[in-house]
Amino acid sequence: MMLTNKRGHIIPMVGLGTFPFQGRTMADMILNASSVGYRLFDTADDYRGESGIGMAVSELYTIGLSREDIFLQTKISDNNACENEPLKGMFFNPNSKFMKRHTVENIVREKVENSLREMNTDYLDSLLIHYPFPGYIVDIWRTMIQLKNEGLVRYIGVSNFHEKHMEELIKDTGVYPEINECYTSPIGSKKGLVDYCNLHNCLFMTYSPLMDVAAGRISIERLRPLMIKYNKSLAQIVLRWNLDRGCFPLPKTKNPMRLKENFDIFDFSLTVDEMDLISSLNYDYQYIVESKTCPGL
Numbered sequence: 001m002m003l004t005n006k007r008g009h010i011i012p013m014v015g016l017g018t019f020p021f022q023g024r025t026m027a028d029m030i031l032n033a034s035s036v037g038y039r040l041f042d043t044a045d046d047y048r049g050e051s052g053i054g055m056a057v058s059e060l061y062t063i064g065l066s067r068e069d070i071f072l073q074t075k076i077s078d079n080n081a082c083e084n085e086p087l088k089g090m091f092f093n094p095n096s097k098f099m100k101r102h103t104v105e106n107i108v109r110e111k112v113e114n115s116l117r118e119m120n121t122d123y124l125d126s127l128l129i130h131y132p133f134p135g136y137i138v139d140i141w142r143t144m145i146q147l148k149n150e151g152l153v154r155y156i157g158v159s160n161f162h163e164k165h166m167e168e169l170i171k172d173t174g175v176y177p178e179i180n181e182c183y184t185s186p187i188g189s190k191k192g193l194v195d196y197c198n199l200h201n202c203l204f205m206t207y208s209p210l211m212d213v214a215a216g217r218i219s220i221e222r223l224r225p226l227m228i229k230y231n232k233s234l235a236q237i238v239l240r241w242n243l244d245r246g247c248f249p250l251p252k253t254k255n256p257m258r259l260k261e262n263f264d265i266f267d268f269s270l271t272v273d274e275m276d277l278i279s280s281l282n283y284d285y286q287y288i289v290e291s292k293t294c295p296g297l
């Protein structure tokens with residue numbers, strides 16, 4: 001599967017993570033990144049940054065671009081948990097008063113309308129279910145299929161989903177997610193899930209691809225020979241490892257040097273042995289809870 005933006009350009013294989021930036025800071029980051037070459041921007045309704053992206057969208061002309069040149073990805077979330085119910089959200093929770101008065105379709109449509117308004121656009125390139133919400137994913141997915149058929153959303157997918165969640169969607173609708181955005185890293189490689197996504201033509205996008213680099217959790221000593229051979233930083237080696245296994249990484253930074261560094265990974269590729277060496281660092285590390293509402297994920 002080739003994901004394209006509205007002009008039909010194939011998506012650059014590196015997107016920009018945008019959490020937690022907002023407002024003018026977000027807009028400047030998007031414009032700077034667009035000048036470097038980034039075209040895919042990842043956000044979510046609960047990152048509170050969509051209006052900053054909208055600001056950048058209305059200013060893209062200043063760098064010779066327009067809305068159709070970029071690829072905007074957002075998500076359907078539910079983080080409005082009550083203080084005394086930290087694991088349960090406000091929307092996709094059978095006990096919430098809100099859910100008793102609304103349908104899943106109403107909620108999803110309202111969230112998408114809001115995202116469109118905030119981001120100053122009349123279509124989304126990609127919409128994901130942020131987490132598996134037990135009991136609701138199939139209804140959310142059905143509405144997303146409709147939104148795609150109506151042309152409001154170009155690609156539909158999921159985030160933090162494992163095989164069992166994806167199978168649930170497919171069993172009920174026959175429609176595979178086109179994207180699955182999850183954490184993966186040399187120390188948490190999720191080989192089974194990546195293979196499953198590749199097999200089913202579902203693009204695996206990697207969130208937090210550099211978190212373990214930034215935190216010093218990846219052995220620089222083991223990977224130094226590759227850094228020397230290719231004259232690349234540890235971050236660039238890890239990002240390239242993503243690409244060479246079919247995963248599109250979404251690194252976040254607003255630091256101008258790092259914006260360029262993280263995009264400068266298209267002039268080399270890793271050999272099979274080098275890929276194996278990096279993957280051998282795996283010990284199934286998971287640095288954040290993938291879903292607060294789907295125990296045992």
Ligand SMILES: NC(=O)c1ccc[n+]([C@@H]2O[C@H](COP(=O)([O-])OP(=O)(O)OC[C@H]3O[C@@H](n4cnc5c(N)ncnc54)[C@H](OP(=O)(O)O)[C@@H]3O)[C@@H](O)[C@H]2O)c1
Pocket residue numbers: 016017018019020042043130159160181182206207208209210211212213214235236250251252253254255258261262
């Ligand atoms: N779907 C989900 O559930 C989910 C969850 C988490 C994140 N995300 C998405 O993924 C995006 C990225 O994730 P993230 O922000 O958690 O992690 P990340 O992008 O992997 O890591 C960010 C950290 O790495 C540092 N960094 C960036 N480039 C670097 C480089 N070249 N060398 C060394 N350090 C570097 C950053 O510092 P500086 O900023 O100082 O450069 C920051 O401390 C988010 O913005 C969001 O869009 C999605």
